Amino acid sequence: MMELIEANKDMLLFTAAAGVKVLAFLGAIMGFAGLLTLAERKVSALMQDRIGPNRASVLGFTLNGLFHPLADAIKMIFKEDFVPARAEKLLFTLAPMFALVPVLALFAVIPFGDYVMVFGYQLDLQIADVPLGIFFVLALSGLAIYGVFLAGWASKNNFALLGAMRGAAQMVSYEVVLGLTMVGLLMIYGSGSLQDMVRAQGKLLFDFIPAWGIVLQPFAFVLFLTAAIAENKRTPFDLVEGESEIIGYFMEYSSMRFAAFMFAEFVEIILVAMLASTLFFGGWQVPYLYDTGFIFPGGGALELDHYLVAALQVGSIIAKTIFFSWFLLVVRWTLPRFRFDQLMSLCWKGLLPLALLNILVTGAAMLLLGKI
């Protein structure tokens, strides 16, 4: 038995490390998504000169509303789990999973740090360093459409079906733009792995500007953020839900099934925030921070402990994620909803040609600068 363990030591260690990483990372994501449900209401309240939810109390402590996600969860669990009589039972049950699983799986390829040395072993702070990570992102975000469509179709409700059709048309359109904006990044970094992309963003331009994606591809960032919000189905692109006209694809859902759709939306916010910071804002990179510590362009240097560097890097991506999550919430509570024809013409007549132009300009610039 001991020999067997000894022989497969690397494999076992790898599996254990991966398991720990999956549990820790997903646990953090879930917790953050739960807090985002509160943050959405609090941010919107503060923007509109209100206080927001502050009543849920445990033993008389309200902590300014911090217990509301907990109260929501308990309420959702104890709601009646309703299935319409004419609904397709199997697909109706599968749809929330189709909505949630691809989004959660996407976090596997996003790096949340460089590496840490644990007992002499190098532990990569990423669940899976897939060489074609960026394609993996596109593939799984494409599959998220089926959650929306199946929910709308299996409910056998016309409003839900309308929402599902809008969702399918909208997501497949913006998926194209999302893919094309990533082509520019793929060209400049020459690798599909998100970890490689983040490492490439640690370099300096002209010896003092961090070579973040936003510096090299500012145009692609705007296109990416627009397409990503549209993929996320949030205002100003929330025609899929459209609370004031059709309730949307999850109209017939209640209880935890409905909670799964809501939760998927909030997890998607974190995903968009993490992708935006990974692709365009250096991921876990802190400007001028290297393996050994800070090395400033002026010549100054500051030696730092390995664990401190790793903590700074993880803190960096957490801070960026929180900022972009906040930004997405602010966008959602600032802009009014598009009309559906405006949505489609924005995608096919506006963003798509611009994304193609971006690829052309990136290619021409790389050719002129002799980077190929």
Next chain:
Amino acid sequence: MISVKKVDNRTLNFLERIYIWEIARGIAVTSRHFFINLFNPKKIMTVQYPEEKLALPASALLRTRHRLKVRADGSPKCVACFMCQTACPAFCIKIESAEYPDNSVEKYPAVFDIDLSRCVMCGMCVEACPEDAISMDTGEIPGAAVTRSALLLTKEDLLRNLPGEPSVLGAANALANEYLRSRGEE
């Protein structure tokens, strides 16, 4: 003279048509509010209702929780004529009439229930009352309750005079006044 507001329907210029600059301006406005309220919550105008209450405007038109007026001898001014129950659009008033043993002129309500969970605070009952017996001037706003029965107002809940209100003697009905006078109570 009708005032006419001229709307400037000019076509959007290029900067406005590409959205981004205008979106950035909008986000600047909303995030300014966010940060001001985050660090200095004094400007938030929320009233924490059950604990904090704004003073109600002193208007005669104000409609708040109902009450039944009381005569000096403690009997209700109401004569159980069912006018308010008939006028009520929400069917929230329930009256059962009874007769005084010594008074053949008027009746009195043995039961007078107002179900606040159905009441729409329209004030029709006040308008309909020929005796000016019901009014909506208590200044209390019916709030939420944990049970439905807590929202059911019975005669005992309703019968009250406002402090400082001159005791209301007599009724609008001439016959009733004559009767009261004969008892030497006016």
Next chain:
Amino acid sequence: MIVTASVYLFGGLAALATLLMLFQRNPVKAAMLMLTALLATAGLYLALSAQLLAVLQIILYAGAIMTLFIVALTVTPQALHDKPSAGHLKKVLGLAAAALILVELVKVSAALRGSPFSTAFSDAGTLDLARQLFGRFAYQFELLSLVILASIVAAVTLAAARKVER
């Protein structure tokens, strides 16, 4: 061993889903079974360590083409109703066509049996792929874009014709 097992698993799943799809009368459920078959095929590619092919299979077939199918299904109301059973002649013709395709597929796969393949983990770089696509296969690639151009022209013509009618 794991590789062989997963190849058989995904292959079997793809075949099963395709068979079920053929006997499914509800168009949306048939589309879902086809999606399962496509995803199983992607898994098959992944088991044979063709990463890029697997990912492209999901992006293009499962993500884009199946979605377009579904949008087309939902905007054609008659697609949501059951159709009457086809006549005998059509059934015979359909079976004959299916048999023909099956024979051809078996022939082609028999030729592939002898060809060598590596189960090593391939790290297909984007640059290599681009060199192949725009170098060796440039002619075929450009020919394909001509097909797409033709279909775009056809779509525009169809859309424009409807506008004139109004």
